[in-house]
Amino acid sequence: MSLVIYNPAKPKSELVRDYSVIGLIQLSALVYGLYAVAESRPAYIVFVKDRLEVVTAIDFDSEDFAEASDPYNQISWLGPRRVCVEYPTDPEERNELVFSAVSGKDIQLFPKYYRGCKSGELEAKVYPAQQLKSIAQLKSYNFVEGFPTGDFTWLPVKHRFGAWVEVYPEGDVSKGYFVDINPFE
Template identity: 30%
Template sequence: MSVDLHRRLLWSGGHLLASLLMAAAVAALVFFLWFPHPYRDLSGGIKLFLIIVGVDVVLGPFATMVVASAKKSMRELRMDIALIALLQMGALGYGLWTVAQARPVYMAFEVDRFRVVHAVDVAPTLLALAPQEYRKLPMWGPRLIAVRPFVNNEEKMEVTMAALSGAIIGARPDLWMPYDDSTPAVLAESKPVSDLLNRKPEYRAQIAGLIAGFQSSENSVRYLPVAGRDLFWTVVVNANTAEPLGYLPVDPY
């Protein structure tokens, strides 16, 4: 092995190791705080992480391999790698900011389903219209909320027309209320799990496994759809308290 190749592999290998350690720290932040299960799938957290960190981990060490010529002095090499690291950190910082904007902030019950609400979905100028406890978006993991009942038919029509135009009902701060206040509505809109089993028999083992996992019977739970970023899942709730117990990668429609 030539001296030049040895130097390039040595420096790029060290850069790769440092990049992988940084990627592990970012993964902990993204998957344990911002996108815990089931949001890494419902909100596309895995895709965002792979795009941002994957590019960062690959390009940094590759650039170091290119510049780590044996013809350069150590001073020149350190300056080049410091510049690469600075650019890499800047790109990673921008990527993290992007992920933070896309992070799920609420799991909202809206009318007849649950919906994942992301930070980017909520207009900052409307947060002042939310109840006091919801005027600052959660930073360290999504919370449960609900959409309050409409005050009259005029408001219902306005919200419906806005939703048809693409406005997410669950992302409207003026409609938010505590999830516990929605228990009767959640239970009224939920359906027996037997209905899901009859319509989706191919998922019978998966559904039965989830129910058994939290030591419940089929009659003690109900289900509702969950709308993610671009897909539907199913949430299983306690038939008495409406507490979400678990999520299934099953489109209930």
Template identity: 30%
Template sequence: MNPSVSSFDWPARFRAAAIHACLSLLVAAGAAALVFGVWYPYPYREISGGRELFTLVVTVDVVLGPLLTFAVFNRRKPRPELRRDLAVIVMLQLAGLAYGLHAVAMARPVHLAWELDRMRVIHAVDVPEELLARAPEGLKTLPWTGPTPVAVRLFRDAAEAGDVTLAALGGADMGARPDLWQSYAEAAGRIRASAQPVATLRALKPAAGASLDVAVQRAGVPESELMWLPLVSRKSFWTVLLRKDNLLPVAFLPLDPY
């Protein structure tokens, strides 16, 4: 047998790569629990694109590490050299995962903001850091445990309204500006006035009756106790159902109400 072929030791390399792949999958599972259980709870993993971004990061990381192990693993190498090679691969893999998780974290949803006649998902990357100091007390830091509801306050005067409108036309959404935030509870009267009964949604979208039935069931309260608002996301329009009593969001459906 050709010694150069036998020294390649295919079974050992496959075994090492398989072990590395299993360990990588365990780490990926832990990362997924953090991302989808804390940063992107349902429905934000779909609304905010968290699933696609995380899948891309983890797929590259989980595939690349075992492939590199397969390429460098050789029992004929001195043990210190083999350990060094494997350690470098693991460090590169962990660095890649950390960078990917950082990107996912910076894109995480932090607030569900009421913008006068709609709700908008606000992501950490959307919020100008220089304006955070001007946010009301309790809203100066961005949450890490899923989005919380906030509201856009009343404009102080016509000049501010004009400035905000021009900025919004330029891509600076009102709901992403900390200087315009106020607590969700403080805006309850205006939110209630802007929301509509579910019956109007059924009239607007009769073909979506089955999906709406599922959302109402998920909300856990009678339909008569619910209201709705359009929900603006990065990639599409959804609909959010709110409880009448506290106006908190209780169900979402991937439906453009208009």
């Protein structure tokens, strides 16, 4: 755009004004882009029953954080936090949660149910390597970058654009990494 508006015959004040408008447009686009990235960043990786759910910052309602306990009452700027959920024991609250889930807002979107994961909680629900290898054979996923070899376990990971798997080499949850395989197809 700078080359398009440049004309040596233009007065200097007009060129400054034109370049200022271009700079303002570019700065506005940068601010909007940063805002969009901040709003869509992963906030939590929530373990729910037998899968991981990636929840982004924009998925939350601000009033949900008012009911959550510290440190789950805010979103981290340093990357997503891994948490587990504690299902309510009150029957009325459980019913409200079921009706909320039917309308599209399940437990992973309520920070008041978040808690730290207990030792061995994820390991107790992982799937064996053979199951992912079977899926890979059916769907020709054997050539996906990062496809695990050797002994491993895995969990499905759901996110707003589909699903992946998180692979745990030799069953070690602390060494998990994501692989772009949809186990639900």
